[in-house]
Every structure is written in C-alpha cells, then in structure tokens.
Amino acid sequence: MNSIHPTHNLGMRFGRGGGSNPSDSDAVDLRELFRMLWRRKWIMIACMVIGTVLSAVMVSQVPPVYTSVAKIMLDPRKSRVIADDAVVAELDLSExxxxxxxxxxxxxxxxxRVIREIGFERLEAMDPANAPPSLADRAKEQIKALVADFRPEPAPEGPALMTPEEARMExxxxxxxxxxxxxxEGESYVIGIRVENESPLLAMQLANKLVDEYIAQQLDGRRNTAEQATAWIEQRVEELRDEVEVDEAAVAEYRANSLMMEGGSLDTASLQLAEINNQLMLARADRVAAEARYSQITSTIADDGITAVGNIVTSPVxxxxxxxxxxxxxxxxxxADRYGVNxxxxxxxxxELERVDADIEREVRKIVDQRRxxxxxxxxxxxxxxxxxxxxxxxxIEFSRNSIGLNQLERRAAASRQTYEQFLSRLTETRTQEQLQxxxxxxxxxAKIPGSPSAPRPKLMTAMGGVAGLGLGIGLVLFLELTSITFRSVGQxxxxxxxxxxxxxPRGNLRTxxxxxxxxxxxxxxxxxxxIRHLRTALLMRGKCVQRPSILVISSVPGEGKTTTTVALAQMSVMAGKSVIVVDCDLRRSAMQQAFGWTFKHDLTDFMADRCSLSEAIHSDPEIGFDVLAASSxxxxxxxxxxxxxxxxxxxxLKKAYDVVLVDAPALLAVSDALVLAQAVDTTVYLVRWDSTRRGDVERGLSALSEMGIKVDGVVMTMIDPKESAAAYAKEYVYNV
Known part of the structure; x- marks a missing residue:
C-alpha cells in the first residue's frame, strides 16, 4: 500500500452554467461555423461533384438551341396629312x-398565319409528333411495359374532334x-420578338415572319375598317340628302302660310319683348334708387332735423x-376766448349764423321736393x-301658339341639314384616309441568322450545377448539425x-x-x-474544502470513458504527490481488472461478504502509483x-489512509448502482462523450440524480476531437521532459 500524504484540499465552488454568458446566447461564432463546415467538407465536396456531373450529363443530352431576335417600335409620331379625326383611331401608347x-x-x-406562310413542310421538324422520345419518355415507356400485364384494356376512343391537319396545326x-x-424593352415603345429553335435559319425566319405578319395584319385591319366606313357613309349621305330636301320644302310652305294669316312673325315680337323687358328693368332700378334716396332724406329729417340733410346731400349752394x-x-x-355772448x-x-341756417334749410327743402x-x-x-x-x-304668346308647328319643322330641317353636312364632310375624309392608312x-x-447556339451553355450550366451541389451540401451539413441529438461543444x-x-x-489512441x-x-x-491535470485541479479545488475528497465518476451509458478517465485522474493525482485509491464499483463488468490483468487474492466482493478485511481486499501493484479496490470478475x-x-x-x-478516493461507477441508465454510490461520496462528476452521448440520455441521467436529491458538481466532455476544443491550443505549452 502506498504511503499516506495528508494534505488539505482547497476547493472553489463554481456557479451553474458559469462558463456561458447569457448575453452571448444569440451570438454567431463564425469560426465555429467554418470549423463545422470544414469538419464535414467531404459531404459538401461529394454533393458538389454529384451536381457537376449531373449538370454535365444533362447538358450533353440537350440539343443546341439558336436564338434570333427581331424588334419593332410602336410609333406615336404619325404624319398629319389631314387634321380631322381618323376613321381608325391611332394607338394611345399607354402601358x-x-x-x-x-x-x-x-x-x-x-x-x-405565320405557320401557313412558312408552310407545314418547312416546320416538320418542330412537330412534337415527329420528335424522338426523350430520356424521361423512354423511362415511362419502360415502366409501362413492365406493368402492361396488370393494366386494364384501354377504352375505345370516341370520334375525333379535330382533323389530322387541325391537330398538326395545334x-x-x-x-x-x-x-x-x-x-x-424597359419603359420604351420597343417590343422584342425572340425565337428559339434548333435550326438557326428557321429561328430567323420565324422571328421575321412574325414581325411581317403583325405589321401586315395591322395595315389590313385598318384598311378594311376604313373601306367599310366609307361604304356605309356613302349610303347614309344619299339617305340624308333626300330627308333635307323634304324638310326644307315643308318649312318654306308653313312660313308662307303664316305670314299671310297673321301679318307678322314671332321673331319680331320676341325682339320687341326683349327690348321692353330691358327698359322695364332699367325703370325699376331707377325707381328703387329714387325710393332709396328719398327714404334716406325723410328718415334723416325725422331723426336729426332738416338741417342734418345737408350732410348727406350736396349742391353748389x-x-x-x-x-x-x-x-x-x-x-x-x-x-368767445375773450368775450361773452352779449x-x-x-x-x-x-x-349771421341764423341767417345762414335759414338759407340752408330752404335749400334742403328744395332738394327734398326735387327727390320726391x-x-x-x-x-x-x-x-x-x-x-x-x-x-x-x-x-x-299668341304668335308662339301659332308658330309651334313652324318651329318643329325648322328644327327638323336644321338637324337634317347639320347631319347631312357632317356625313358629307366625313365621307371626304374617309375617302382620303382610305389611301393613307x-x-x-x-x-x-x-432578325439575323445566329452564329452560335444560345443554349445550352455547358461551362455555365456545369458550374451552376456544382454551385447548386455545393449549396445543397452546405444545407445538408447545416441540417445534420442543427438536428444533431448529441453534444458538440462545451457551451452547448x-x-x-x-x-x-x-x-x-481529447480523444487519442487510448483504447483501454x-x-x-x-x-x-x-x-x-x-x-x-x-x-486531466485541469480536471484534477478543478476537482481538488471545489468549494466543499474537503480535506480527503471522495470523487464519483459516472456517465449515462457505457463507453463514455469512465474507467479511462478514473485511471488517468488517479495517476495525475499521484504525480501531484497524493496517495490515491481507485474503487471499481462496476461489479457487473469489472473493466479495470480486465484492462490491467491483475490477479487478486481477495477482492471487493470478498470484503463485502466478510471473507477478508478491507486492507486484504486492496490490491497494490508496485508498477503503478495508486492502489485498487475492485472485483476480480x-x-x-x-x-x-x-x-x-x-x-x-x-x-x-479509505479516506483515513488515502488523500483521494476515486470511485468508478457503472452506467447510470444501464443499472441503478450509480444512484447508490452517489449518496456515499463527496463529489460527483458526470461524463458526457463528445458527439456520441444522446441529449435525452444525459437529461434522463441528471433527472434521476436530481430526483434522489444528489447534486452533480460538474460535467466532463470526453473523447472530444482535439480540433474542436481548447486542447488544440495547448500544443504551445507542451514541454519536452
């Protein structure tokens, strides 16, 4: 057993989500985006190559097409040979x-009309009925042939609605x-006619013939309209001439009879009536003015006296x-300034003043009498x-009653003559315009014969196919990334x-x-x-300040690097001068014993069954720096x-004898042993494999721990691609020792 090195573990508490800044949650890391695209570059390259090849194949199957263009202009600047309105109205060139x-x-x-001018024989190649079947048509025919035995008999066709010639024309x-x-063309009056055809000569002929037929159709339509208008106006003029002669004869006869009977005319009486009416209006205006002047004088005399009239009337006297x-x-x-009134x-x-006032009063009375x-x-x-x-x-009134019939005849005659004159003038115009349409x-x-085909453009279409394939590849990469169910970054x-x-x-060639x-x-x-050293420092500096910590390493599913991380963490702690023991509590697989090939006299299961003491169950390998408590099978x-x-x-x-106790637990979602182990340790570390562990598995594992009231102190992302992590920048700090 290794010697014991008592030390104090200084820890630091980390807040949840301390590595992320909420204010940057909506930020886009362009470097991360480019790394993501570069990581899946082969998908984009494959899509681009496929798009390029497909475009090249499709272009090679398309026959060349030639384009010919003719242009016409709707001309608003017409020559005005005659000033009257045209029989056929000219175009008001609005949009x-x-x-x-x-x-x-x-x-x-x-x-x-164009087809009939050119002829069916010249356009035979354009008839869809004569065109060879396309690739899609051939594929359809093959499919129809395969299912011909299962297809019901076609219904008999009814009578044809069109003749063969009409069908060919359609x-x-x-x-x-x-x-x-x-x-x-833009906002101008120029109209372009573009025709595409596999024959350059036929493309030119169609464009030019369309223009010629359009202009001829316009000219023929205007001439036909003018001719029809002229013929109708001529017939109408003859009818109106007869009507005018009859109406004017009736007016002359009625006027002669009226003069003989009444001795005067309505026109003379009407002129006299108008003159007297004007004189009456003037007399009435004079009377109103005289009344106003006299009323003003009388009201002034009544209110202010007769001397006050001198202020509103005037005369030399x-x-x-x-x-x-x-x-x-x-x-x-x-x-008065110096003397009195006496x-x-x-x-x-x-x-003198009294005399002058009397004279003024006499003069005013004369004026009043004059106004009266x-x-x-x-x-x-x-x-x-x-x-x-x-x-x-x-x-x-008497004349009017007697001349009603005369007026009616005169109006009718005037209307007939006016209409006749208008139509006669219009006939002259239409005969002139008929020749000037x-x-x-x-x-x-x-249009001219095109020198080179306008379509297809092999280089452009191939390049566009490659660009489209590249775009599809980028979209596919983004779709795969956005729909990923695993974790690909620390922030995520x-x-x-x-x-x-x-x-x-980071990952490496660390298979065991x-x-x-x-x-x-x-x-x-x-x-x-x-x-690993970074992880060791983070664990030993956690906030509980436990002197001899016990650390549990768990994960959602097997294969996430729990045992490898536990062994590496143990060795790194030994290199820091700590005494370490690794407790392998995965009693269902015993991965550590299989990896190192140890032979135990007594193991963890013997200690659990009281067949040995704790010190007898601990295995010490002189070639490694930490002890192990594990099951042999x-x-x-x-x-x-x-x-x-x-x-x-x-x-x-164990904590009495070792500075660090590392516990390797089985997969949390596979068995329930990890929930029991997490209740007996000081620190729990949750491992998540980069781009492998499903988000749902991590969520279920953390939820299970939370339901048991177990606090997870942090997570570790394992087996990450060195290019995708901060480890890529650690090469600058690698020492040669």
Whole structure:
C-alpha cells in the first residue's frame, strides 16, 4: 500500500452554467461555423461533384438551341396629312396598350398565319409528333411495359374532334409559342420578338415572319375598317340628302302660310319683348334708387332735423352756405376766448349764423321736393313699361301658339341639314384616309441568322450545377448539425445541463485504461495529460474544502470513458504527490481488472461478504502509483447488496489512509448502482462523450440524480476531437521532459 500524504484540499465552488454568458446566447461564432463546415467538407465536396456531373450529363443530352431576335417600335409620331379625326383611331401608347400589343404578338391567331406562310413542310421538324422520345419518355415507356400485364384494356376512343391537319396545326402552334418570347424593352415603345429553335435559319425566319405578319395584319385591319366606313357613309349621305330636301320644302310652305294669316312673325315680337323687358328693368332700378334716396332724406329729417340733410346731400349752394357757416363759427370761437355772448360782435355773428341756417334749410327743402318729384316720375315710367310688357307678352304668346308647328319643322330641317353636312364632310375624309392608312408599328431591327447556339451553355450550366451541389451540401451539413441529438461543444453542454464543464478531454489512441496510463507515463505534459491535470485541479479545488475528497465518476451509458478517465485522474493525482485509491464499483463488468490483468487474492466482493478485511481486499501493484479496490470478475449478485450506508463507512475508512478516493461507477441508465454510490461520496462528476452521448440520455441521467436529491458538481466532455476544443491550443505549452 502506498504511503499516506495528508494534505488539505482547497476547493472553489463554481456557479451553474458559469462558463456561458447569457448575453452571448444569440451570438454567431463564425469560426465555429467554418470549423463545422470544414469538419464535414467531404459531404459538401461529394454533393458538389454529384451536381457537376449531373449538370454535365444533362447538358450533353440537350440539343443546341439558336436564338434570333427581331424588334419593332410602336410609333406615336404619325404624319398629319389631314387634321380631322381618323376613321381608325391611332394607338394611345399607354402601358396597357403596349402590353396588349405584346399579347397580340403571342396570340395563336398570328402564329397560325405565320405557320401557313412558312408552310407545314418547312416546320416538320418542330412537330412534337415527329420528335424522338426523350430520356424521361423512354423511362415511362419502360415502366409501362413492365406493368402492361396488370393494366386494364384501354377504352375505345370516341370520334375525333379535330382533323389530322387541325391537330398538326395545334401541335405546331404550341411548339412555336413554347419557344417564343415577346417582351417590352424597359419603359420604351420597343417590343422584342425572340425565337428559339434548333435550326438557326428557321429561328430567323420565324422571328421575321412574325414581325411581317403583325405589321401586315395591322395595315389590313385598318384598311378594311376604313373601306367599310366609307361604304356605309356613302349610303347614309344619299339617305340624308333626300330627308333635307323634304324638310326644307315643308318649312318654306308653313312660313308662307303664316305670314299671310297673321301679318307678322314671332321673331319680331320676341325682339320687341326683349327690348321692353330691358327698359322695364332699367325703370325699376331707377325707381328703387329714387325710393332709396328719398327714404334716406325723410328718415334723416325725422331723426336729426332738416338741417342734418345737408350732410348727406350736396349742391353748389349748400357747399357755399356750409363754408360760410364754418367761417362764422371759427370767428365766433375766436371772440368767445375773450368775450361773452352779449358782446356786440358775437351777437352780430350769431345773427349771421341764423341767417345762414335759414338759407340752408330752404335749400334742403328744395332738394327734398326735387327727390320726391324724381320718385313719382320713376314710378309712372315703371308702370307704363309694365303695361306695354303685358300687352306684348300676350301678342308673343299668341304668335308662339301659332308658330309651334313652324318651329318643329325648322328644327327638323336644321338637324337634317347639320347631319347631312357632317356625313358629307366625313365621307371626304374617309375617302382620303382610305389611301393613307399606315400601321402603328414599324420594324427597327430585322432578325439575323445566329452564329452560335444560345443554349445550352455547358461551362455555365456545369458550374451552376456544382454551385447548386455545393449549396445543397452546405444545407445538408447545416441540417445534420442543427438536428444533431448529441453534444458538440462545451457551451452547448453547459446551456443544456446548467452545470459547469470542468474539463474537455481529447480523444487519442487510448483504447483501454492501461493504454491511457502508459500514455501519461510517456507524455506527462502532453495534451491529454494537461486536460486531466485541469480536471484534477478543478476537482481538488471545489468549494466543499474537503480535506480527503471522495470523487464519483459516472456517465449515462457505457463507453463514455469512465474507467479511462478514473485511471488517468488517479495517476495525475499521484504525480501531484497524493496517495490515491481507485474503487471499481462496476461489479457487473469489472473493466479495470480486465484492462490491467491483475490477479487478486481477495477482492471487493470478498470484503463485502466478510471473507477478508478491507486492507486484504486492496490490491497494490508496485508498477503503478495508486492502489485498487475492485472485483476480480463480474458478480451481479454482489451489486445488488450495495447500500449507501455500507459504502459511506467503507469510503470513510479509505479516506483515513488515502488523500483521494476515486470511485468508478457503472452506467447510470444501464443499472441503478450509480444512484447508490452517489449518496456515499463527496463529489460527483458526470461524463458526457463528445458527439456520441444522446441529449435525452444525459437529461434522463441528471433527472434521476436530481430526483434522489444528489447534486452533480460538474460535467466532463470526453473523447472530444482535439480540433474542436481548447486542447488544440495547448500544443504551445507542451514541454519536452
């Protein structure tokens, strides 16, 4: 047995999830993303190669296609030979009109005219019925042949709806329109016609013929419309000429009879009525004005006296008297400053003022009488105009009653003549326009024979296939990563478990606990040794400040490196000068005894059965630096006898002799022994294998411990890829000793 080195274990408590920063939970680690893509680079490369090969194969199966383009412009700048409206309205080139013309160029009516112009024989190669079956069609035929025996007999076909020629025309129209593109160039009035065909000559002919037929169709339509309009207008003019002659003869006869019977006309009476009506309006306005002036004077006399009228009316005499009166008042005001009212000069001035006021009153009365006379005259004139107007209105009414028939005849004759003149003028215009019809579009670029195929483009399509394959590969990698059910990073493990990650142990060629032990002896300062040393420091510095700690190493399922980690931790503690004992409590497999090949005189099961003492059951190997308490073989019955109380007493005895007691437990989800062992130790460490242990297994294992009230002090990620952990940066600190 190793000598005992009593030491004090200084621990530090770590908070849950202390390694992660909640504020950075939404951050994206680009370096981690690139490492993830690089780790699965072969998937992306394979997808890219497959996409490139498939694109190359597909392109090789596609026949070359040639493209020819012709262009027309809808011309709003028309020559105006005549100024009147055209028989066929010109296009108002709005966006809707241009789009409508684009639809006309793609219509099956225009395409049919083009096909008939070129001829069926020239377009025979475009007929889908003559095309060789494609790869997909051949595959369909093979499938149909395989299931032909299981397919019911086809129903007899009914009578054909189209003749063979009509069916061929429909197929050719479909073939031409499928490879036809009509587009508007930006916001201009230019329309492009693009035709694709396997024959460069046929592509040019189709594009040019479409343009020619479209322009010819426009011109023919406008001419036909103008000719039909001219013929109809000529017929209508003849009919209107006869109607005008009849209506005008009826008007002349009625007017002659009216003059003979009444001796006058309605027009003369109407003019007189209008004149008298205007004079009545003027007389009424004069009377209203006279009333207003007289009413103003009378109201002023009633309210302020007759002398106040001088302020609202004027005359040369009144103006002279008012000026004289103002002069007398100013002179009296000067004398009033020094003398009283009894002064002779002031009395004389007062007499003068009385005389002037009397003169003003006499003048005002004259003006009032004058205004009264004006009012009377205005009323008499208005009444006279009313009487004359009433008399003339009676005469007009009489004339109107007698001339109703004449008016009707005149209106009818006027309307007939106006319509006749309009149609006669329109006939002249249509005859002129019939010879001046021009299409609304003109050819600005004729299609030419293409010199090289426009499709397929092998290099571009192959490159696009490779890019698409690469994109698919990246998507597949991201899908695999995002749907992963294992842990691939320390931060992810901390967030999911809420526990601190004490260490991340890299993987290596450490297939057994013995190989791990030998590796530590060979490279005590290598990457693996440094990660174990990091774990040892974290465990010995935990917050309980237990002088001689007992540490339990558990995991969810087998194969997560519990025994290897326990042996490495024991050896690293020995290198730190600690006395260590490893208790292998996996009584169902006894992995440590099998790995080292020890031969026990007494083992753990003998101690449990009281067939030996504790010191006799402990195995000391002089070639290793720590002691072992393990079973020599699998003994499931002994595992059922484990109890927390017995283990606590045993570990207490061991802690009296050893600085560190390491307990290797069986898989938590496989057997329930780990739940018993966890109740007897000071520290519990939970191992999770990188990219292997399922998240659900870890969650169930931690939940089982939590339900038993057992606290897990931390987790350790084992067998991690050195490129994916901080161990990748530890190479700078590896010493050669």
């Amino acid at each position: 809707q009109v241009v789009n409508s013309e684009v639809s006309v160029l793609k219509s099956n009516v225009l395409v049919e 197929r050719l129209i479909w073939a031409v329109r499928r490879n036809l593109a009509v587009y508007r 009144l103006e002279t008297l008012n000026e004289e009166r103002l002069g007398l008042m100013r002179r009296d005001a000067l004398w 002064h002779p000069e002031r009395e004389r001035l007062a007499n 006379s004006e009012l009377e005259i205005a009323r008499i004139r208005e009444n006279t105009m009313k009487e004359s107007l009433d008399t003339l209105e009676g005469r007009v 021009t299409p609304d579009a003109k050819l600005i670029e004729r 493990l901390e967030r999911e478990t809420g526990l601190p990650v004490l260490a991340s142990i 606990p013995l190989s791990a032990y030998k590796h530590l002896l060979k490279a005590p300062y290598g990457i693996f040794a440094e990660r 699998a003994n499931p019955l002994a595992a059922d006898q484990l109890s927390a109380e017995w283990l606590q007493l045993t570990i207490k005895q």
